[in-house]
Amino acid sequence: MSRPDSFAANLRETFRRDQVFGPLRPGTRPVSPGHLDTGGKHILYMEDVTVSFDGFKALNDLTLYIEPGELRCIIGPNGAGKSTMMDVITGKTRPDTGVCYFGQTLDLTAMSETDIATAGIGRKFQKPTVFPEHTALENLELAMAGPKGTWHALLKPVTGEQRDWMASTLDTVGLLGERDRLAGALSHGQKQWLEIAMVLMQKPELLLVDEPIAGMTRQEVERTAELLQGLAGEHSVMVVEHDMEFIRSIANTVTVLHQGSVLAEGSMQQVQNDPKVIEVYLGESSS
């Protein structure tokens, strides 16, 4: 926020009414690092986030809040900034300006990918990325929440309890029968599910799910919809997807991104009837 130079403008900027988090910018108040504090109204705060690549603004003053336990769907045409937004949240990309907080205390723009993952943000990638040379079960073992240090990994075998947990998670996604198959040998849809199971093993507070149903059959899609709806409530889930029918079947709140900022937000009904949205997105896809 470097534009306004005068004191008054600065003051106005600091106390902007649309910002929950304005006074808590880094530097204004020391942020206690470490544990996630979800005591606030929202679990994820993104404010005025701008990311530019060689002058192209992938995100342009994006402001977005996610509530605890919410299932939020993000839609938007190609290049709207959906993946960049996820990259910012997971620490892969650093924003040029803007604030990105997880809970009340964790400043995501200052944390490494590893720290963010440990703090409780799990991500399912667009392209399913499982470990192909490991079995399905081993993939879950790798993803399992818990200490991630080298000596721990060397000396502490998996307990029976953890084994049961892995088995039940595999069962949830319907892959229990494939537990000892190499992940690289699974079908595309199975890989998608395996990756969802891996994200679940991380016990995340917030799940970022990037195009979960790409390459799935109709039954698989229905199953995935059930799965995601089951997860919401206990976890906050953020789903990026192109398939409008799928979004319609699961969404409570939909956020439409366009050219790096939020174009509209609301229920599917509201969003669909928003003339701006119809123009840039729905209009395009229906024509």
Next chain:
Amino acid sequence: MRHSDFKTALTDHAAKLFLGVLFGAVIIVALLNLLVPADSALHVSSYTVTLLGKYLCYALLALALDLVWGYCGILSLGHGAFFALGGYAMGMYLMRQIGDRGVYGNPELPDFMVFLNWDQLPWYWHGFDHFGFALLMVGLVPGVLAFVFGWLAFRSRVTGVYLSIITQALTYALMLAFFRNELGFGGNNGLTDFKDILGFSLQADGTRVALLLASALALGGAFVLCRWITGTRLGRTVMAVRDAESRARFLGYRTEHYKLWVFTLSAVLAGIAGALYVPQVGIINPGEFSPLNSIELVVWVAVGGRATLYGAVIGAILVNYGKTVFTGVMPEAWLFALGGLFVAVTVFLPQGLVGLAKNLARKKKTEKDEEAHHEPA
């Protein structure tokens, strides 16, 4: 899912086979050398004993490289440096054992220091009179170097071909440094003219057999250790880092710690290999730091087959046996043969000899299955 403890790593089928073949061969060679009279056809010469001991040291070095390259995907083109550093630590102990039996008969200083008109022992030579201290340095010096180097490289996320190039630069820089007389490691000539180790003459048959046995023990021990590690969650995580590092990072792993752990352990193993190598060949000089050595090492592992451990051992022994034979017949062609071998293995046998054997076994099995399938019809 398997989480091997140390005992299973020692007693499972593959380990038993490996250790059985290794110690069986070594003990037979030792007995044929020591008990069979020299004029008998069955006698194994001391030259062969030492040659075999040398091969086992190379095999241990190859095992160390397989751990970082095969399992962790770090193609180190400078592992010869750790081998040479371990060798120098042992060489320094052996130099101190010479005492006043050198050419100049100086009880305080090694010959090359007398020659350079030095009047006292450099500080870093102190302590090497003690075998225990030398052994400690054999592991510590390569380990610390690998730790510092790896910490800087992995933290800065240097990977792939760039990492290979800087490991190559590392060993090259060390070679140039060790060539300098002022560094105090014998310069060009290195350390040689060793007399005895722990009071036993290095020329005696018994000492040579003991060194062979020590090499076999080190190789066997390292094999079991590596098998144990690769069977634990640590091993699986390391392989995950190899296959998809950024994914592992998103799962909350500090991948650089895992790489550093494996890289350091591997450097220590390479140092031990070097320390066993030097008393058997009787010399250590800066040539051991030559980048070519490290590249040869990569060829051994590639020929044997990566990420199997025993493949690296087989590759090291076979290629070095080939080298011994080849350099006897037509020495000038050896490097061409080595280069050709590397190209051939890369193109035709990406999984090495072990991969070839596995494929053949699989093919045979499916044929058998098909036959069994056809019979009832």
